[in-house]
Amino acid sequence: MALTLCSKCSTLSFHDLFNDDVVFHPDLNSLVQSAKKCESCNLWWTQVQRGCSKEDIAACQAKKLPAHATKSSDNGDFNIYLRGEWHPAGTASVPDQIWLSCGVLVSAAGHDASTKLQTHVAVFADPATPAGALFAGRYSTSSHNPEYHATFAKMTLAACRKGHGVCNQACPPGARQMPTRVIDVGDQTLPASKRVTRIVLTKDLKQPQPYTALSYCWGRGTQAMLSDKNFADFLKFLPESKLSKTHIEAIDLTRLLGIRYLWIDALCIIQGNQKDWESESKRMASVYGNAELTIIAGRSADSGLGFLTNNYLTTKKHPKPVPMKAGPHLHTGEGPDLGTVYLTIQRGKSVGPVDTRGWCFQEALLSNRSLIFGEDQVSYQCRLHTRYEDGCVDIDTSKREQSLTFLNPGTKPEVLRRWYQMLVSFTPRALTEPHDIFACIVSVALITHGVLKARHLAGLWECDMPRGLLWKSRWSYTSRKHFLPIEKPLASPFTKRPGETPGKPVIRAPSWSWAHVTGQVFWDTNPRIESKWIDPQNNCIRPRDPKGLWTAGKVVGNPDVLYMPSLELQIFGRAVEVRCTNVVKKTGLRPEGIMLESMKPAPSAKPAPALATSGTAKPTYIALGYFDFPSDPRPANIWCLLVVTHEGLLLTRDGKGKFHRVGWFAVQDGKQFEGVKETAVDLV
Template identity: 85%
Template sequence: MAPTLCSKCSTFRFYDLFNDDVVFHSDLNSLVQLAKKCESCSLWWSQVQRTCTKEDIAACLAKKLPANAVKSSDNGDFKIYLRGEWHPAGTASVPDQIWLSCGVVVSAVGHDAPSKLQTNLVVFADPVAAGADPATTAGGLFAGRYSTSAVHPEYHATFAKNTLANCRTGHGVCNQACPPGTRQMPTRVIDVGDQTLPAAKRVTRIVLTKDLKQPQPYTALSYCWGSGTQAMLNDTNLADFLKLLPESQLSKTHVEAIDLTRLLGIRYLWIDALCIIQKNQKDWEAESKRMSSVYGNAELTIIAGRSPDSGLGFLTTKKHPKPVPMRAGPNPHTGEGPDLGTVYLTMQRGKSVGPVDTRGWCFQEALLSNRALVFGEDQVFYQCRQHTRYEDGCVDVDVSQRGQALTSLHPGTKPEVLRRWYQMLVSFTPRALTEPHDIFACIVSVALITHGVLKSRYLAGLWECDMPRGLLWKSRWSYVSRKHFLSIEKPLASPFTKRPGEVPGKPVIRAPSWSWAYVTGPVFWDTNPRIESRWIDAKNICIRPRDSKGLWTKQSGAGNPDVLFMPALELQIFGKAVEVRCTKVMKKHTPLTPEGIMLEPVKSASSGPAKSSYIALGYLDFPSDPMPANIWCLLVVAHEGLLLTRDGKGKFHRVGWFAVQDGKQFEAVKETAVDLV
């Protein structure tokens, strides 16, 4: 059924608007009135309300200058203008779009006169029809596409096939990372059936890859389990699943991943719930250590980003307003050739991944994947080592946010790898884990890769070669003081826990107090290369290992990066430790300002009571907890250190960090032995 359009919208062509400012309506009131019967104007009005402030909208409706507008010669102009923006071959980081502005032509925005009101809609085209000449169709010149359950419901498979094929033939860095001839397969995969057979004769089952004649391409799934994961592999049903995997018993996400793998023409698929024997600790530990191989060797990782629960599936996007058609006109750049047909207007789609980006296990899976098809909240996009290509036509060539250099063929020097390790943890620590004790397991493959460069012992998430900086992790809430950072908390036992002594929902200990893994929530390290000497210059470091060989701990078995559980580990340190007392609490100036404590020594460096002088400004890891019975300042580097408390056995526990206020008071302090647990 043809859409209902007003006289303006029915005659507009994208070509008429490209690089030219065209009057759309006499004023905003006219747009509002026509929005009642014109689908295109209705979409524009919805976008104005969604993206512009109520104050600016009200001012334009009343034909008054918004409070923040700059006075200029156009103050009396309240016309609505449109201007098109097109990017040949879809190589830009923004999609093809049309801008709307009130009172000032779009070309003037950002120059000498700001617009009173401004928004935009994205332009997309249908895929090029089979056999059609791309030069004479909108689909050949407009890169944007639109895939929903109502519009091209299977276009995601076509999009994946095309981008994967281009990646295979044109991306040397992606092919070099995973040469087809060297590909290793996981222990078990799902055989989605021989595609040459009729659907009724295909058999879906689990296969042992050691029984295959040679390695085969496979996809891997990254997703949120939620409560929807139904059938799972276990010791009891393994023999049955090797014969037949009943799809009717699988969660919707699992079924959709199987269907998508078939559409891609790939026969095998890896899903953790169906390829790792659940509740089998030995198999779980062995397979958890192989995630680098599982995701790194996959032909494609399917990331079900938009789905919070595997029972909901991931192919369907959230509902968007219905796109409206528009004539394309001739080639926008040359103005020559026939009419290209129809393009469509829709609201701009975001680039966020979705709920998967909040889960701890999914972080490593995306980081390790050579190629991934991401079903984001608003659109599908293809992500590889060279670029990210979005369904709306955008191309992002900056892959640094994925931290791919950490898992690349040439990760860099040791200082660069350490810097990326900390940056990776800054992104990882805000993520949630259902089972808190999985904290080391779900980054073990990244730790193994990092260890290959550093050749250093891995101690409860810290690298022995960079211990001073590693110890000085900080809550982003206490250090950066931004309202969008949450304070750190103590990890809580899983509601499904069966560990002795643990109570569901109550705090648990999964790492020593000095490790970032002791807490849950966003933590931070200073990785600014300009001040990196603070952490590596021996003259600036104020602690050292007691072991003559430079080992920070002598505990048996410590240091292996594939150790999945490290709840207790003791460091033996020489350093300057001063017992202090809190003399003043620095109250928050604003809700965004952290609360610090002013500290002064209990005794002077010589003997007797200390003179009143602040030695440090401290920040407790858990400020809502009762103040520790005793507090010590351990100077780690010249300007910072750890707040500790001492137990009845003489062992020290971390309770926070401090910034030095009076460094001279540390000069006379004698070095002492500190056992940090």
């Protein structure tokens, strides 16, 4: 079916737009009317609605000044202007694009508020075309260049191998360690009919070989899995017809890349074998860190659906890309027409469902190189940059800074800071089996331990216990609009653990550990205020053990301990019993809090004066408290344990004299803690 374009769109070229501002329509209403018949105008109108506020659109349609605009915009001009923006390949964090502006030239307005309305669409070209040599952006969906992901993967991986010293140094081919088992996808020199797919033991290989690793969501589509029962058979032959679609596509992609071996957890860890599962779970840093490439099936929520095909247009319900003349060379204006470029709604950088899963977090963090099949497009991420299908290149060092596998992990304060920042990103992720909480990050913990040389106690480091104990619910501490409240971990729907009921709360960590809850928690990691945590004069608790150990008994504290549902801290500190009084309503970013008043006057306080007959004495509040689970019934008794000079833990005491965390507090009147005798606190 022939494309329908208006007279203006059919004559536009990117060369014209790149060299000058062009009047596209006399006003926004003209664009809206043209969008009913012209597919290019329809794409622009869709983008205007997508990228501009309803109020600004309505004002421009009524030819009135939008509320955000400055007085300089009140010039009576409501023309719609276009201007192209082009970047040499690999130099910009935005794609080649065309800007639309209302009421002022794009070149004059830029991103300033003097324009009444502004938005943009992306520009891309097909590979192996004259325009493709100039424009870096590509577009691969089920209906447009569906096989481009293979070309993109080969190109970016080859460039990284050749020119990225930091990536090659992080995983030298000669020093590569392979996983215990991998999938042999077959000798590529043989015809497909003669290739045999099977599981191999890497100890039987003469020397380490390059391999890919898969990171994906299992969902309900995972079919054939390695087990003790089929182990011997899979060493001879792995029937691809019985594998899930995601597994099959990962095998096919590995072959296309010219790599012979592939690691997939379901097929390389013996499922149902607890000993093998625990052993292999501790090796994830090696598995993903040494992989030649990690394939991240980000856009797929179920392994039965596959991940190679991008259904961006159908899932997002956006107009199809529309062609446009490229024109001659942009700078010289000479030479033949470069052919066709395309306009499209700008695609996002979201990875997809994989970004919500706990197990996939560590896999991405530990990978040296990753090919990410995101929701809208494919991207390649290494330690130097992230390159997107649409031509964007993010020179972002955050991956190197966050990854504790980088060649120089840094000082102890830096590693601790990264640990807390890592947990802020990890804790919102979902786990089907809640008890996997420590297994999901065991490799990161092992790497962290290599620098800190401290005991790992249920997710906290013994060398930094005061700060570690003061985790906070992100939802309760900051804007509730953007975060979810923390909850109690619920037993897996498939649980077979004694005493657990599917969907009912379970205990997977002591009350003082962040792993006791599910949902996003955070710590103060701002280097400018870090001194308040590391300065011993600010710490108000200490271990009872003369050797400086915070626990009693035979607790090893190794970071590879995968289960730690209970652990007692033995502390000396100042604890004050309090009562809840009035609720402080949320102001600014602070949510509702509970004012806490000491049950007894501070020992150093003077006796209260006699009450006047006309009123009562004003209470003295010791702290403003925040409960971890505000909807739960309030405990029968509440204590404030001062951890640092300005913050502490809300505790409750059980019938055995043990304390349990129920929240945290900010000090309101530090004098109330003066003179309080240090006492023993057993925190469980």
